[in-house]
Amino acid sequence: MISTRVSELFGLEYPILQGGMAWVADAQLASAVSMAGGLGIISAMNLDAEYLRGQIRQYRETTDKIFGVNIMLMSPHAEACSQVVAEEKVPVVTTGAGLPGRFIPMWLEAGVKVVPVVPSVAIARRVAREGACAVIAEGCEAGGHIGDLTTLTLVPQIVDAVDIPVIAAGGIADGRGVASVLMLGAEGVQCGTRFIAAQECSVPPAFKEKIVSARDIDTMVTGRRLGHPVRALKNSYMLEFAKRERDSSISNEELEKFGTGALYRAAREGDMETGCIMVGQSAAMVKETLPARDIIVGMFDQAEQLLRKTGRWVS
Numbered sequence: 001m002i003s004t005r006v007s008e009l010f011g012l013e014y015p016i017l018q019g020g021m022a023w024v025a026d027a028q029l030a031s032a033v034s035m036a037g038g039l040g041i042i043s044a045m046n047l048d049a050e051y052l053r054g055q056i057r058q059y060r061e062t063t064d065k066i067f068g069v070n071i072m073l074m075s076p077h078a079e080a081c082s083q084v085v086a087e088e089k090v091p092v093v094t095t096g097a098g099l100p101g102r103f104i105p106m107w108l109e110a111g112v113k114v115v116p117v118v119p120s121v122a123i124a125r126r127v128a129r130e131g132a133c134a135v136i137a138e139g140c141e142a143g144g145h146i147g148d149l150t151t152l153t154l155v156p157q158i159v160d161a162v163d164i165p166v167i168a169a170g171g172i173a174d175g176r177g178v179a180s181v182l183m184l185g186a187e188g189v190q191c192g193t194r195f196i197a198a199q200e201c202s203v204p205p206a207f208k209e210k211i212v213s214a215r216d217i218d219t220m221v222t223g224r225r226l227g228h229p230v231r232a233l234k235n236s237y238m239l240e241f242a243k244r245e246r247d248s249s250i251s252n253e254e255l256e257k258f259g260t261g262a263l264y265r266a267a268r269e270g271d272m273e274t275g276c277i278m279v280g281q282s283a284a285m286v287k288e289t290l291p292a293r294d295i296i297v298g299m300f301d302q303a304e305q306l307l308r309k310t311g312r313w314v315s
Contacts, residue, residue: 020070175302
């Protein structure tokens with residue numbers, strides 16, 4: 001059994017978090033992951049506070065296991081959703097797409113554990129000073145909004161920079177990924193793409209089929225011109241976005257408008273051509289859909305077996 005400070009901090013059977021993916025990470029998936037021994041996360045995404053409150057209460061009708069909420073800080077509803085997290089005394093909050101400092105005192109006062117996603121050493125140090133109990137070091141292999149550094153380079157640098165536990169994310173879909181980031185000093189993992197292919201995930205079957213059939217070169221990144229690059233599977237939408245991004249006659253406002261609703265079309269309507277299929281580079285490593293419990297147990301059994309063999313290289 002692999003046990004770390006992350007396991008102890010959240011009382012988990014396995015030190016694994018499910019990513020807070022917009023239009024994917026709902027109460028249904030979060031409860032499945034938490035009941036499987038990990039930490040399920042509900043995404044607040046761009047929706048309002050009452051949607052989030054409803055998801056939290058739906059989760060609590062299913063299980064009393066620990067869970068978290070992800071706040072996307074660039075959302076227009078970030079402040080109201082942050083207040084709901086405090087009011088509902090959500091056990092854990094993860095954050096992305098911005099700096100959470102203005103909300104951390106309120107969350108800490110409510111007893112909420114704060115775990116920001118960080119793309120750099122400087123931001124990791126800052127949130128640690130502000131009261132974060134752990135950080136998620138997410139490399140650019142991840143799906144959705146990404147930074148510049150790879151998981152391999154980002155994780156050890158953040159481990160060296162902060163005293164709180166580091167959770168690795170980006171490119172992790174099996175036990176080899178778990179074992180590798182533990183060797184880099186991480187004490188847990190966050191997985192998004194792998195859990196989209198969980199049987200309990202509510203995305204349309206076509207979305208899961210795209211992941212299972214993905215090749216190693218099938219993702220691409222767009223949005224750098226807008227300042228918030230996004231990784232997703234190549235399709236008609238992503239290729240058209242890239243074409244428009246290169247066209248200087250198209251304004252940033254027009255480009256933003258073209259992107260509006262694209263993730264919803266893929267994750268909720270099953271549109272695999274004009275929707276944005278946000279997944280990470282690890283999609284090509286996912287070969288089948290499985291129950292969340294089988295995904296987690298399989299990953300950590302494999303990681304444990306690999307770590308037990310590491311002595312063979314040392315004489």
